[in-house]
Amino acid sequence: MWLKDFYVLHVLITTGIFIIAAMSLNLLLGYTGQLSLGHVAFFGIGAYVSSLVSLGFEINVAGIPIGITPKPVWFAMLWAVVVAGLFGWIIGRISFKVRGAYFVIVTVSFAEVVRLVALNWVELTQGPMALNNIPHLQLGDPATGWVVSFLRKPQSYYLMLVFAIVTYIVIARLVDSRAGRAMIALRENEPLATSVGIDVTRYLVLATAVSAGIAGAAGALYAHYIRIVDPDVFLFIYTVTMVIMVITGGKGTLAGPIVGGALFGLFPEVLRSMSVQPEVQWIVYGILMILVVYFLPEGIVPAVSRWWRSYFASSPPDIGVAAPAGEGMETRRGRS
Amino acid sequence: MDQFLQHVVNALILGGTYALLGIGLTLIFGIMRVVNFTHGELYAFGAYMMYMLVMVLGLNFFVSLGLAIVLGILLGAAIQFILLRKLRDADIDTTMLVMIGAWITLQNTEQLIWSGVAKSIDNPFPDSPLVIGAVSASWTRIFVLIVALALIAGSYALINRTKLGKAMRATFQDRETAALMGVNINAIHMATFALGSGLAAAAGALLGPVFVVYPTMGDLASLKAFAIVILGGLGNIAGATIGGFILAFMEELGAGYISSGYRDAMGFLLIIVILLFKPTGLFARKERIG
Numbered sequence: 001m002w003l004k005d006f007y008v009l010h011v012l013i014t015t016g017i018f019i020i021a022a023m024s025l026n027l028l029l030g031y032t033g034q035l036s037l038g039h040v041a042f043f044g045i046g047a048y049v050s051s052l053v054s055l056g057f058e059i060n061v062a063g064i065p066i067g068i069t070p071k072p073v074w075f076a077m078l079w080a081v082v083v084a085g086l087f088g089w090i091i092g093r094i095s096f097k098v099r100g101a102y103f104v105i106v107t108v109s110f111a112e113v114v115r116l117v118a119l120n121w122v123e124l125t126q127g128p129m130a131l132n133n134i135p136h137l138q139l140g141d142p143a144t145g146w147v148v149s150f151l152r153k154p155q156s157y158y159l160m161l162v163f164a165i166v167t168y169i170v171i172a173r174l175v176d177s178r179a180g181r182a183m184i185a186l187r188e189n190e191p192l193a194t195s196v197g198i199d200v201t202r203y204l205v206l207a208t209a210v211s212a213g214i215a216g217a218a219g220a221l222y223a224h225y226i227r228i229v230d231p232d233v234f235l236f237i238y239t240v241t242m243v244i245m246v247i248t249g250g251k252g253t254l255a256g257p258i259v260g261g262a263l264f265g266l267f268p269e270v271l272r273s274m275s276v277q278p279e280v281q282w283i284v285y286g287i288l289m290i291l292v293v294y295f296l297p298e299g300i301v302p303a304v305s306r307w308w309r310s311y312f313a314s315s316p317p318d319i320g321v322a323a324p325a326g327e328g329m330e331t332r333r334g335r336s
Numbered sequence: 337m338d339q340f341l342q343h344v345v346n347a348l349i350l351g352g353t354y355a356l357l358g359i360g361l362t363l364i365f366g367i368m369r370v371v372n373f374t375h376g377e378l379y380a381f382g383a384y385m386m387y388m389l390v391m392v393l394g395l396n397f398f399v400s401l402g403l404a405i406v407l408g409i410l411l412g413a414a415i416q417f418i419l420l421r422k423l424r425d426a427d428i429d430t431t432m433l434v435m436i437g438a439w440i441t442l443q444n445t446e447q448l449i450w451s452g453v454a455k456s457i458d459n460p461f462p463d464s465p466l467v468i469g470a471v472s473a474s475w476t477r478i479f480v481l482i483v484a485l486a487l488i489a490g491s492y493a494l495i496n497r498t499k500l501g502k503a504m505r506a507t508f509q510d511r512e513t514a515a516l517m518g519v520n521i522n523a524i525h526m527a528t529f530a531l532g533s534g535l536a537a538a539a540g541a542l543l544g545p546v547f548v549v550y551p552t553m554g555d556l557a558s559l560k561a562f563a564i565v566i567l568g569g570l571g572n573i574a575g576a577t578i579g580g581f582i583l584a585f586m587e588e589l590g591a592g593y594i595s596s597g598y599r600d601a602m603g604f605l606l607i608i609v610i611l612l613f614k615p616t617g618l619f620a621r622k623e624r625i626g
Contacts, residue, residue, distance in 0.1 A: 035429060037436075094611055101371045101428065101570070105562045106611060109604035112559060120597035236555065240440060247433060279448040286441030290419065293433045 009153040015265025016160040017222050020167050022245040022257035024214035027171055029243070030251035031180065032207045033187035037104045038111030039242055042084045042212040044233040046219025048118060048125060050080035051134045051229050059123050073137045073224055080220035081213045088212020092205035099204070108236075115234035130230035137224050156225050163221055167214055172254055174210065183207055187252075237282070244285055248292050250299025259301055338470035339592065347588035348581070349477045352484030355580030356539040357557060358564035359491055359573055360532035366571025367508045367528045369428055373435040374415060375536050376558030377442040382408045382537030383544030383553065384446060387455050390545075397460045401483070401541050408537020409530045416529035424525065439558075447551040454548040480542045487538055488577060491531070495573065500527060508571065536561075556600055563603035567610055569617025579618070582606075 025039045053076035058067030095106040118125045137150040150159050174180050182203045185193040194200055223229050241264060249260025271281050296303055364372045385407045389400035419438055423431050461475035495501040506514040507524045515521050564583050568575020583603055591599040
């Protein structure tokens with residue numbers, strides 16, 4: 001069985017973690033239309049917070065020692081979500097006074113500042129020496145003898161799967177809720193949305209906070225799976241990977257990041273088996289990104305679903321069902 | 337006090353090249369409404385061309401500098417022709433994604449060609465620095481400042497004194513009306529992107545011999561240019577010039593008196609502070625972003 005092959009499992013787990021992060025980015029980019037180009041900051045904050053809480057730390061701030069003892073991993077992961085979400089809220093509050101290009105630049109800058117802090121605050125983060133021996137997730141109570149440990153790969157795989165499904169459900173429910181409809185209304189036509197009484201900034205900040213929280217959860221998952229975290233988790237190229245996953249798969253669709261994520265998670269492995277240099281891989285990514293924006297601006301999922309619909313709509317004569325859906329598609333395309 | 341004066345001198349020298357980066361980026365944003373993520377790669381390209389011409393081909397330093405700027409202009413023109421020409425009426429997000437793709441492609445091509453190892457460039461200036469009182473500055477850096485100031489003055493003259501500059505300003509104010517008055521918008525976009533790219537390449541070609549040249553050097557340059565442009569107000573050329581010097585002063589004094597590890601964080605802190613208190617930039621006359 002393929003689950004026995006640890007290498008394949010490892011690729012699947014890391015791809016899955018990236019898909020979770022990409023889904024969180026899609027909530028912002030796809031549903032509110034705001035591009036967070038520093039999304040890896042929230043991912044990395046989640047990884048660092050979870051690692052630090054589970055390892056315990058002690059620092060001196062202006063002579064006053066601050067520290068905590070090691071906490072259970074599930075508790076640490078919870079903290080990762082809360083802290084990452086809080087940062088998302090702050091970033092949203094700062095940058096949504098003016099949107100668009102400003103939000104992009106603020107998020108890029110934020111990721112760079114966080115990376116520099118991780119690199120330079122050696123007392124807390126060990127800087128380039130990295131945080132080692134991060135404990136793995138373990139549920140249950142050793143005293144009763146009922147313990148589930150997520151040290152080995154098959155268990156980690158299922159853990160990732162559970163996280164991914166929960167994320168999917170959370171985002172699906174959010175998008176389908178009143179808040180989600182408000183976000184989509186904003187993306188489609190902001191002045192109109194404002195005129196019917198939607199508080200634009202509030203929903204944008206909410207979306208950023210939730211998105212950052214989910215990215216933080218993905219980062220925590222990553223930290224306790226890989227069990228070593230260094231400032232390289234903040235590399236810009238990871239943000240780019242997430243953006244490419246969302247854009248290629250289809251922003252603003254629930255399945256988009258999963259399709260794009262699977263494609264770009266497994267693609268490097270194919271290239272590696274053909275012994276292609278990493279630079280060439282990134283060049284291919286860059287060119288693909290340009291080509292997708294030019295020729296498939298909506299991404300794979302909407303294109304395929306439209307093709308699917310027209311294929312089946314053309315055979316039966318009854319147009320009544322297909323027409324409203326097609327019309328909705330047109331209005332969205334007409335804008336972009 | 338002496339130490340402070342030294343920081344001021346260093347900041348002035350750095351500020352000239354920062355201003356070049358900022359002017360190029362703000363011109364491209366103001367006239368074309370393109371958030372140009374390839375700006376830093378043009379900067380790195382200028383530095384690498386300098387390396388190729390001086391160190392590999394063995395050309396004269398000053399001739400190489402001129403050639404590197406011309407090559408930067410040509411690369412900018414090529415990017416505009418291949419990628420942006422057809423996207424003239426596309427929304428800002430679409431062009432931004434295309435430019436991010438181009439950024440990744442360019443940077444990794446540089447890494448593929450020249451490898452990740454940092455390269456240094458020889459310069460023809462005497463090794464002993466110019467010393468005035470307690471303050472010293474190397475001759476290379478003085479040369480950098482002079483050329484940067486000349487290029488800044490040249491850009492101002494081009495924009496304010498020539499017919500092309502008048503057409504650029506008209507396009508900036510109202511593209512449709514300018515087009516109706518007979519301005520060739522395609523040509524203006526081409527000239528703008530080529531000029532902005534040339535200025536970025538000039539900054540790289542000037543700073544390359546001062547520091548070292550490596551493939552990811554463009555990332556920080558891009559981010560700093562964004563900080564400068566936000567500081568001065570998007571699309572504001574005078575703002576970008578002053579912003580470049582302000583950022584250089586903050587970095588130099590921050591590195592000198594707070595912590596050198598956070599030197600490159602100054603620009604980003606600046607962005608965040610500006611957005612908190614004056615989101616339209618320090619020198620904005622009106623809201624420029626929709």
